[in-house]
Amino acid sequence: MAGSEAAWQLAERGHRVQLVEMRPEKKSEAHKTGDFAELVCSNSLRGADLKNAVGLLKEEMRRLGSLVMRSADRNAVPGGGALVVDREGFSKFITEAIRSHPLIEVVNEEVTELDAAPGSPLLIATGPLTSPALAERIARLTGSEYLYFYDSIAPIVEADSIDRDIAFRASRYDKGEADYLNCPMNREEYEAFVAALLAAEKVPTKDFERPQFFEGCLPVEVMAERGRDTLAFGPMKPVGLIDPRTGKRPHAVVQLRQDDLHATLYNMVGFQTRMKYPEQQRVFRMIPGLERAEFVRLGSMHRNTFINAPRLLSPRLELKSRPGIYFAGQMIGVEGYVESAAMGLYAGLVLAEFLAGRELPAPPPDTALGALVRHISEASGQDFQPMNVNFGLMEIPPPYRRKERRLDLARHALDRLENWARQAGVGGTAAPARLAAEASA
Ligand SMILES: Cc1cc2nc3c(=O)[nH]c(=O)nc-3n(C[C@H](O)[C@H](O)[C@H](O)COP(=O)(O)OP(=O)(O)OC[C@H]3O[C@@H](n4cnc5c(N)ncnc54)[C@H](O)[C@@H]3O)c2cc1C
Known part of the structure; x- marks a missing residue:
């Protein structure tokens, strides 16, 4: 999820990307195919409504030109209040977009070392089931006390x-x-x-x-x-x-x-x-x-590889102890398909700005994206556990604190996100325009 989205964002902004994926040769315990953005369990991307924090996050991603959201919208199946997708169509669409992009080179092999060419940032987005050899390598990089293999989440x-x-x-x-x-x-x-x-x-x-x-x-x-x-x-x-x-x-x-x-x-x-x-x-x-x-x-308890992001990463997802190495996706302490893809999207924007010689300002904390970024960079590192997006993470301006004002809060967040993206020069890629063209075709 995160890797596909990050690669797409970078490539659409004119940067060459090498995307390394170990499947299909080597599969995780949960993945079944060789496709990108495979949904390993449920085919639901959860609430569609803007009054719901994950619904708001999805809309923010659309406005930033998310490939994952484009595929989700095209492959939606009836799901009541949730955005539910045809899982095969969803991953196939993303796989084709990635494989046919002229600036993305796909390499199918397991990564076990973390050496990037000088000047080429390296993004690690190997997810909750990161292969053991790479997990061991990451533990050496971060200190094993900051890499976890299970989450244990209290309600x-x-x-x-x-x-x-x-x-x-x-x-x-x-x-x-x-x-x-x-x-x-x-x-x-x-x-x-x-x-x-x-x-x-x-x-x-x-x-x-x-x-x-x-x-x-x-x-x-x-x-x-x-x-x-x-x-x-x-x-x-x-x-x-x-x-x-x-x-x-x-x-x-x-x-x-x-x-x-x-x-x-x-x-x-x-x-x-x-x-x-x-x-x-x-x-x-x-x-x-x-x-x-x-x-x-x-509450839950899962097999889940994740790092203590607040201790290890800057708000731009860069490893403080090894500049040039970045992390994204579920392994930085977000939970869920949408949140993982959102962190991939954000990492793509951060890196695109870095490669253009600029620094992306953090998204505002009164947006769903900004709330997630703040969670992984500012939460207490003491007993850090992965988190789904929720309104409690957002900085909510006083007029919107009451539950009845959730829709107004969402509108406010979307305005703030668009302003931020415009000022930072990372407004949606060509994707939304293409989306509109596709819709009318
Ligand atoms: C069993 C399970 C069930 C889940 N069910 C749900 C659910 O129902 N709903 C939900 O919202 N979330 C669910 N999640 C949580 C999470 O949202 C997903 O795991 C999501 O896919 C995470 O996205 P990601 O991009 O971080 O990692 P992934 O989507 O897993 O992507 C990581 C990629 O890295 C590859 N990789 C790993 N190690 C290496 C290596 N060394 N070299 C090269 N490639 C490598 C993997 O093959 C994979 O393609 C589940 C997680 C698990 C483990």
């Missing part, structure tokens, strides 16, 4: 969907700032919750994903399997917390930690899980204070 809840009459603000023993919201449970509530966790349907593990969980980062249901009280002595321990409603220490607590600058999102601390998404919503809404919780992200 994130919208702040205004948390019942503040129940969830109380405190940190253990009143130490430091009261940064946490605590959802208290009595013994009966705790036991019913643990029983629901154990009974819930889990996502089956694929062969190549045989769980190798770290002890410090176990799925919450695996902890529950180890004994009825394991969670109450682990992430749900109530020590140092007094529930102001009862004046007593609860039997257990679920702690929620602020997850974004504006405190619009809260992260469920230690609640990484492999429960199926509908099950997570059902079980987590049993938690007192979260009965009406709206989740912007649900």
Whole structure:
């Protein structure tokens, strides 16, 4: 996804690109074909509506002349509120565009070394299933402590969907700032919750994903399997917390930690899980204070190669310790087809500007693209985890903060994006004009 989009953006701006892809000779555990932009699982590019952050990101990509979006729109199949594509047609269109571009040379081989010719920037966009030999090479480059092979994602809840009459603000023993919201449970509530966790349907593990969980980062249901009280002595321990409603220490607590600058999102601390998404919503809404919780992200644990981008990369995706080497796609800590392609598009623009002797300014943080760039460059590097695009990452001007104003927010973001692109001189390539011509033909 990211590699195809970056190559296209560069080539359309007049730069020669060598695109190195190991398939079809060597396939990852999930890819099946030799085509570019293969969708390894679902054929949905998620919400189409502009009131939805991923819908906005897709529209921003269209306005920047995205090849992935052009193919998605041409290969759309009915999908309700989502942009769903014919997977074969989608990848074939992109493969043909890349293979027939006069400025793109495709080389089919596995990359195991990272040597670029002097003056030629190197972009690594080998995705969540980067081949082991290359992953090892990247670990040597970045330091192995900054390269991860699994993500372990805890759900994130919208702040205004948390019942503040129940969830109380405190940190253990009143130490430091009261940064946490605590959802208290009595013994009966705790036991019913643990029983629901154990009974819930889990996502089956694929062969190549045989769980190798770290002890410090176990799925919450695996902890529950180890004994009825394991969670109450682990992430749900109530020590140092007094529930102001009862004046007593609860039997257990679920702690929620602020997850974004504006405190619009809260992260469920230690609640990484492999429960199926509908099950997570059902079980987590049993938690007192979260009965009406709206989740912007649900928990997951995947095989996923990614780097600690906030520690390693500049906002222009360049490795701080090795100028000339850039990263894009899911491996920089975004999650999802659209987000990966968006980071490829951005990398293509960054490199095109660099090759023209200029520096691309970061996209504004009140656009979906800018929000993602800010996430990967400014999030805390301490327990960095991949993220889908969502409004909580965006800097939302006060007039647009209410949910009912999402469409106005999207219009504002699109204006800001177009201004930025115009000023930076990276407005859409010929693609949108061609698109219009295609549409009328
Ligand atoms: C099993 C699985 C299922 C997923 N399901 C979904 C989903 O349903 N919806 C969703 O939105 N996201 C999903 N994702 C997440 C993510 O969006 C996709 O993986 C997306 O394709 C990532 O885009 P990318 O460009 O970063 O990497 P990719 O699209 O994987 O592209 C990386 C490319 O690099 C090649 N490559 C790897 N190593 C080398 C090497 N050493 N030399 C040369 N080439 C190499 C690969 O063959 C591949 O073509 C899934 C991820 C996985 C692992």
